[in-house]
Amino acid sequence: MSITSALVLFAVLWFLTFLVVIPIRLKTQGDVGTVVPGTHAGAPEDHNLKKKAWITTAIAAVLWAVITSIILSGAITIRDLDVFNRMGPATTNESPADQ
DSSP states (O other), X not given: OOHHHHHHHHHHHHHHHHHHHTTTTOOBHHHHTOOOTTSXXXXXXXXXXXXXXXXXXXXXXXXXXXXXXHHHHTSSOTTTTOTTOOSOSOOOSOOGGGO
């Protein structure tokens, strides 16, 4: 796995985790009962984005470490995910003279 692949994997995991974490423990203006004029009752009262971004970073780092270790160890390869056998047989790196 190259550095670029690792960074892209972390970015994807971070944003997916962030979209899951944002609505957790969210209190809307309608729930609290103080709707600011000109806003929707479903708008957040206090969103705590900085705290949620740190939580997201911690969760994404753990997920990234687990997935990266699985990829780098070779425990799961792309051939394991080829359920329709479209990749064909695996080739070896041996030359005909070595056989």
